[in-house]
Amino acid sequence: MKRITILFVALFCNVCFAQERGDAASLWQRFQQPADDARPMMRWWWFGPAVTHVELDREIAAMKAGGFGGFEVQPVYALSTDDPASGIVNAPYLSDTFLAALRHTSETARASGMRMDVTLGSGWPFGGPHVSITHAASEIRRVEISVPPGAATIGLPLMEPGEHGVGLFLDGVRLPLSNEAAVDVRPTSQERKAYLFMAGRTGQQVKRAAVGAEGFVIDHLSSGAVADHLAAVGDRLMSAFDGGTKPYAMFSDSLESYGASWTDDLPQEFERRRGYNLLEHLPALFAEGSDGAAVRFDWSRTLSELVDERYLTPINAWARQHGTRFRAQVYGLPPPTLSSNALVDLPEGEGADWRRFNSTRWATSAAHVYERGVVSSETWTWLHSPSWAATPLDMKVEADRHFLQGVNQIVGHGWSYSPPGVAEPGWAFYAAAALNDHNPWYPVMPTVTRYLQRVSAMLREGESESSVAIYLPTEDAFADMRPSRASVNEGMRERLEPNIVGQVLDAGQTFDFIDASAIRAGKLTHRLLILPSLTRIDPAAFERIAAWVDNGGQVLVAGALPNQGGGLMDAAASSQKVQQISRRFIEGASKERVRVVAPDSVGSTLRTVLEPTVSLAPFDSAFGFVRRRLDQGDLYFIANTGPRPIATRARFAGDNGRGEWWDAVTGERSSAGTGNIAVHLAPYESKLLVFVAGLDQIEPASEQQLAPVLDLSTGWRVQAAGVTATPPQPGASWADDPKLKYYSGSVTYRRSVVVPKAALANPTRLLLDFGTDSPLPDIRQDRPRALLDAPVRDAALVRVNGQEAGSVWLPPWRLDVTKLLRPGKNEIEIVVMNSALNALSARPRSKRLLELRYGQRFKEEDQDKMQPAPSGLLRPVTLVRAASVAEVTDSVK
Template sequence: MQTKRFLTLILIGISSLNLAKAQLPAKKMVSWPKVESQMKPWTRWWWMGNAVDDKNLDFVLQKYASAGLGGVEITPIYGAVGFENKYLQFLSPAWMDALHHTVKKANTLGMGVDMNTGTGWPFGGPQVKPEFAATKLIIQDYKVNAGEKLMEPIKVKEAKQDFAQIQAITAYGPNGETENLLSALQKDGTLSWSPKSGVWNIYAAFAGKTRQMVKRAAPGGEGFTLDHLDEKSVDVYLKRFTDSFRNKPQGIRSFFNDSYEVYGATWTPTFFAAFKENRGYDLSTHLKDLVSKDSTDENIARLKSDYRETMDELLLNNFTKNWTNWAHGLKSLTKNQSHGSPGNLLDLYGAVDIPETETFGSSSFKIPGLRRDAADIRNVDPDPVMSKFASSAAHTNGKTLVSSETFTWLTEHFKTSYSQCKPEAEALFLSGINHVFYHGTTNSPQDIPWPGWLFYASVEMNPNNSLWPHAQGLNHYIARCQSILQSGKADNELLIYWPVYDVWNKAKGLDMALKVHDVDEWLHPSPFYKLAKDLSKAGYAFDFASDRLLSRTKIANNLLQTAENAAPYKVLIIPACKLMSPETLNQIVKLANDGARVIFQELPKDVPGLNDLENRRVKLKSTLDKFGFTGDGKAVSVFKTGKGEIILAPNVQQALVQQHINRETLTDSGLQFIRRKKDAETFYYLVNHTAKNIDTYIAINATGKAVILDPQSGLIGSAAMQNNKVRVQIKSGETLFLNVSQAPMQNTVWTYLNTASSPINLNNPWTLHFTAGGPELPADQKLDKLTSWTDLKDPKLASFSGTGVYTTTFNLSVKSAKEYVLNLNQVDESARVWINGQEVGILWSIPFQARIGKYLKAGNNAVKVEVVNLMANRIRDMDLKKIQWRNYHEINFVNIDYKPFDASNWDVMPSGLIGAVTITPYN
């Protein structure tokens, strides 16, 4: 009996132990997410002249896929001279066959296909007859005395305005009277009206045409630019595609629209009606003010604000949403560059499936050794805050992807290295971008002599580029980064209101296109911009909100829920702004009543617009008067209302501290970051763009154990932690991911490079053998010292662009260190390394170092380094020899200043391995 009881107790104990084990968190092995096609970089793919055929399409798509591209975005443009017989007319049956072949082939290669809903840019083409073309407001003024009639007919004086339509005729009297004279206009243009007293000014408004044509149009895509503000015009435009597609899906993942560059399009024939319906008063009575040159009058500024708000509504509803609904009908998405539009960018980005920003020109980074030549720089620096308009629209609307046209005019042609690309892409990632599109790749048939067909504003991401053999280095890095940055949801704690009415409230000008190139005018001077920069530097993460977004935001668990699939926000911040609508203010109060925390940097002072002005001012003041703040009014004052509170704090960061909204102090080290959450995991993307190497323990707000993932090498390991801080070693120019989770980790321990021994210099002679490139392969070289191969005696080397392979050996007397790091020093421009026949990887960016301990052995070791250089030297040589290689229609080929391209005056660019190569042991 006792034995039986003993066995029962044993079984109960075992069962309890198993239950306890089952309740412990399962151990987790952190790994890179499976890379899907959308996680790889995609590229804008120019079809020059639509001169494409199945054989060449198959060939280049295979090349793209092998190099690690995830998809192509077809944009047809003008063609090369002399190949006109190979051109296909856009959307013709032959063109559609090429599209179908492309989609089928790309899909078999695991690639996706996007397509521009047009050719060149902006939208337009042969289906855009004058009545559907981009429209501008033309206002002419006349004078007439009492008792007299206007002698000249009211007709458009501007040339080539045969399709102009009269919209309004308004007379202004000497005492401020106005009179609508449209009904007095006769068929011959005369006016059957005369004033009874005084001198009257007559203003006639016409809907004229901008006459802008599609820029860089492809064959079959030429024509007028579309009237984006008119629904009927947009429907007519899209019908051409619907008919060509036979109203069936084409396998296009996403239809694309380039940045809004519809110049001078200030009107649409339905504008007066839309204005009266939405603003509540008759714009035709204000023609005089609408074209006024007075840049200081407050009422004119208010009128222009109302005009701009109406244009915003027309563009949002008649074009952006209309086009997106059309694409959805074809089982496709939309991808839109909303910047440059005359509207609220946050709403325009948010109305499409994939918001897309762009970078134009290059940024200045402090990374030692990173080349930035003054002659190769556009005077436009990409601005991370500008990029956050697109990412904010994605995050707040619960969208997974936010893309970027990337590297446009990064440097002068043929001088862009992958090392220069890397920090630019990282700046985008830090801004919330997670779907990079290269700008770009030109389709070029195999039989076109080197350098093939090229587009003038591109960094030439194509197989003819001498850097192409190492494209996988950059592409795999971006794919690893995006595999995490597309996972889960953005983890931003702050929602910052963008005061668009302060931007619109300007008396100068008419429409207001908010361009990437003009941020110093409409973005940089604002308190909103300064606040965003300060909060980012301090270590806060945030997104931007529009009035429309706030109007549909809800409160759940005292957090701001902007959309069903969006991550919630802890605090709403209203930066210092002058103007706010009573409706927005009331919605903010409602959010606070429902449990939100709202921080005003300053309270708004007035309402925007002109209609019912005094009543709306009373409404705004009435709401503000209910704010019963407690506090001294100098620092942080609090008004508790309902379940939440409204805080007034000129120093927003001070208010955040009091609200226990913690910043990420890791930015004090110089690191930049972005966070994402996936289930119970938090991911940190850490970037070192400082001039120093960083080796320190950093505090992070997420709790748990950290695993390090290196997106360049692919290495993963459990991080060292101390007092809830994580040790990171990040050299200048490097990045790391942290995976933070409460679950126990199974990953091996990350190998830190602690104590360095004396470097091993690779002093044995090197052999240099050229394997690919041109114009012809130079002879082999024996090198006692590594210098630019352009400095060697062979004259062929100064003009050579291609691949050179360096080989040498060195002796390692004993292999005893914990790790060994290879340092190639200066590489122009990328290197692929093998040690003892085993491939280490591609070292394509600064600092050109790699961990190689596992490849080394005691005794003699063989080193092989394959280096590719820029295209620049070969192009220079061709221009010196007057070899014709560029001959395209329209703009042909221009330099970074949009002048005719000529490389004959360039200096020879350094190439190859330069300086000492070392291997440093670490313990």
């Protein structure tokens, strides 16, 4: 019996080990060949729109060849007046011609295996000529009226269409508005000030609208306005796909309805929800007072509820009814909350500053707590401005900062449609990177997108793992909100100072933001919650937090515990409840699990109460990580976000005794060891660290020492495509030559190399080394870029003996060519490509006729920075031998 038991246990262990081996092998296979739906997408701007079916097909093919998995169609402003002679004709938005182009694009996308999303409007926010004045974005504004001494009436200003008075206050008393011409008052001997509150329209027009899409922005708080938009625009767009493949998703950009603060039935909805008449308290929306914060809290909460119920929910339902999904950036004005993201199929963020609050982490946090597996971000919005300045490395630098916030679907911003015959590099968006195939360095794009695809795919494995949650002070934002800027997310950063986000990251933790709605829904599953200097908190959420603490959760309070609750009508009861819970945290049995600290001590305290997920020695704030919990282990994405190398050691939670480095650029892997793991990252380098049972035994990565084999700094045959001027040898910029200063394109460097047989006999690697980089000054953080003086500007493709060796566009600026070299004579070819910036610097463009025809719909950004950039191989090239330190030591002995 004992022998049978032993045999059974052995068989069971073998089955488990085989299962583990299978899981690990499957994960590695998914890394090597990531799913197509993890490929990055592009926002595709149709200018005018003036598009032809032939060019649409060509650009879709170019996107696919570049490694993109799909696109989002965004019709925007015209870049040319109609010019039939050159084939440029602006088809009005939603015209039959436009819809035919949309349908043709859908058919080509389907045949090409490309995802197609469509913006549910033109430009942003939604609106257009179908929006009547009664459905336009609405506001509440205050007008000051002087009442002279002895005056018996107050004359009211003339109202514009869509406006009407909703309240008149004199000496703090609300006066009846019997008509809109004048109001009788009792005369006094003193001059006084009356305040008229007018409900009207913001007058905002759709930004960057296509031809025929001009008009008012819709009232996002009006059911009728949203329904009319879906009927006039949504249904019309969907008619292009009748009988065909529906778009994968319909898209809504961030809500940027400036001044939106009202809707026609707000007084009725407010009284129904809050229990009192808002019109009696209108002054509180604009000025401080005894009841001001409570009234503003109620007003803001009502706006938030209406944008959820009347904008997000019906559009998501409409999308599903039409066989598609709703992808939305759920932040802005009027004010959605973090939990509003739960109302859309595909939440999306925006913003690369991973060490402070931004809308990317807002979206990814919601995706994590509400269990959305895929969350996208609008990426490269302001990358290395002006347009055309961005490099492949710039793309990686910003994308990594989105990955570090939990993004696993990149939506690039973007790809500019450009008609044939337009002078190179063609059309471009007024702001953001120009990342289409008119960019000279586009031939390396497949390498860039393959990297992005691999990381995106791996960040969909398992589940996001964060020990810390940071409570968003939404209630305080509600109480401080004003009609001029009714946004929750825009007020968050200042409320999370002194940089609580950075403190948490520096304590070796990742985190999710969370809000009251998510906590009431039972989504607080983290180990520790940070409350950042709150005055108000939702009482029901606070009770859920207290119960969570009783079950072992820990709270770290920055500053002081909250002492107030809800709005005006329930202020006393809700505040009493909040104060009771706060006292319980300080005095009760749970006080050991609640710590109140100075705001700038959050990070140091966090290190003492929670074991770091990743512990670095020495510490480097440029090091970032994301953790994913897998069925059989853990997966980390780590990145150096700075321009200097990182050399440190790290301990990782989930270390199961064996880790592997997976390189998402090269597709290679090496052993990482266990315990105190050595971490070496070149500037802006990133890796995946995988702890999964069943990994194959592979050699550990050894420290490398480079030794020169051949000096290749001279002897190159150098030729620029399409010009007669001869570029310099490696080590100098071709832009230094006046004849090539404004040249954008490619330069080919060719030479023969005689490699000694002995160099190939040694079992080490031979690398082409393009030289070192150096950091640049840290400037203009709102325009992300690689702050490096790079040796290759801006990318290179290498061939050895007629075979592709790879591309060079990121540190450490070396390429393994061991397998392609042979003893004796070898031919090396390096094709270096710069950006289109140099050529554009010599060619200012006039928009005179365009603006006379359509008005000024855009202003190109950062044109003062339009100047030639260094180009080519800026350092000497060397063939080097890479050997481990141990190997070099042995050879010396």
